[in-house]
Amino acid sequence: MAVSVTAGAAGGQDGGHEVLQVAVVEDHEVTRLGFVQALARDRRLRVVADAPSVRQLLESGAEYEVCLADLVGVGTEAEFLELVRRTDVVVCTAAEQWRSLVAPWVRGARAVHGKKVGPVTLADAVWDARHRPFELKPHLAQALTDAVSDCALSVSQDFAQLLALTARGRRVAAVRQQLAMSDERYLAELERLRKLCSSAGLGDLDFISLPLTGPQASPPASQAPEDWAALVTTAERRTLEYCADGFTEHEIAAETGLSYHTVVTQIRHAMDRFGIQSKHADLRLVFAMYVCSRHSRPEALLRRLKAAGAAAPQPRR
Structure with missing residues (x-):
């Protein structure tokens, strides 16, 4: 653009x-x-x-x-x-x-x-x-x-x-x-x-390094956002939608009526399903934006997720 x-x-x-x-x-x-x-x-x-x-x-x-x-x-x-x-x-x-x-x-x-x-x-x-x-x-x-x-x-x-x-x-x-x-x-x-x-290392900007150079092709079908979304539950998807909008876990709990523990558990289970061990706040945001298709360049988010150890999802049979 x-x-x-x-x-x-x-x-x-x-x-x-x-x-x-x-x-x-x-x-x-x-x-x-x-x-x-x-x-x-x-x-x-x-x-x-x-x-x-x-x-x-x-x-x-x-x-x-x-x-x-x-x-x-x-x-x-x-x-x-x-x-x-x-x-x-x-x-x-x-x-x-x-x-x-x-x-x-x-x-x-x-x-x-x-x-x-x-x-x-x-x-x-x-x-x-x-x-x-x-x-x-x-x-x-x-x-x-x-x-x-x-x-x-x-x-x-x-x-x-x-x-x-x-x-x-x-x-x-x-x-x-x-x-x-x-x-x-x-x-x-x-x-x-x-x-x-x-x-103290608080100037680390690694989380913004999502390369935008090169062709902006969509990710392969087996790794498209909709395939990831198919592997999360409806409740997890709802929570991730709030997360993708920048809400914190406490704010999500207040908006949805869920307990803070439930919100944290839903996000953790969803990320665990893809083999993502780190639950750093910025990685949670990238994960939520990808699963919920909230980014115009999903291939950039996918690169970040794969670098964090995310495994390619297997579609449900």
């Missing part, structure tokens, strides 16, 4: 107000259109390019100041890092587990959000990526709080309190004022946390 580019130089004015030039990268066409329409409602922003992959955007020659990008399915780790090197990047991903939110921030993304944020929040994140690039938002603050707790990272007591209060929706500026934390101290603590996360 070709890149959509709207003419216009980077930077501009609209009725005397600054207008920020934005690019969007998202492999699902409907979702990409939704991002474009959401950002277009904000007079501060002008979407000048949108593309299904990072590679196609980089090759398009489009000029922009901030890029809103998904992670899974849009390119390789190297391509994502090249995008971060060239411009300010805001990540919006369905992979909402804290490791998936922390990793792109460690590698240079200005902000990271889950896909359930509203259009105003998303537009503000894009604007702030250029004008307030060090202002943490609740999604990322919560992910960093979880990282500090789960990985026993050593941060100061007041900075840990800042993360916790920001995760609850408080603005960073107000929290810093409450804690009497200077700009210099805040930036130093933030950079120190980034280095701690990097040293």
Whole structure:
């Protein structure tokens, strides 16, 4: 699919107000259109390019100041890092587990959000990526709080309190004022946390490396998504549909009325059936998207699943 580019130089004015030039990268066409329409409602922003992959955007020659990008399915780790090197990047991903939110921030993304944020929040994140690039938002603050707790990272007591209060929706500026934390101290603590996360291996972006190069042929019939779907139960399929939409196990339980234990068991049994031993959150998402046919390039997902040890399914007789 070709890149959509709207003419216009980077930077501009609209009725005397600054207008920020934005690019969007998202492999699902409907979702990409939704991002474009959401950002277009904000007079501060002008979407000048949108593309299904990072590679196609980089090759398009489009000029922009901030890029809103998904992670899974849009390119390789190297391509994502090249995008971060060239411009300010805001990540919006369905992979909402804290490791998936922390990793792109460690590698240079200005902000990271889950896909359930509203259009105003998303537009503000894009604007702030250029004008307030060090202002943490609740999604990322919560992910960093979880990282500090789960990985026993050593941060100061007041900075840990800042993360916790920001995760609850408080603005960073107000929290810093409450804690009497200077700009210099805040930036130093933030950079120190980034280095701690990097040293702990939390900048690993392997989960986004779904190669998009080469022919995009459908997988062989014996390994097509519908054959995998035929080997999961109706109840498992329903749970996987929620998982493919980015819901956590607790959220799935709340939506369906099932117990948390039942949800976890259904996902585990479905993945075990294909010989997938790892139950990492990002691999669960890839598995669910493949089984539920939620991706425009199923062969890319299949490569990831096979690399994780998934065996080709045998059709039911």
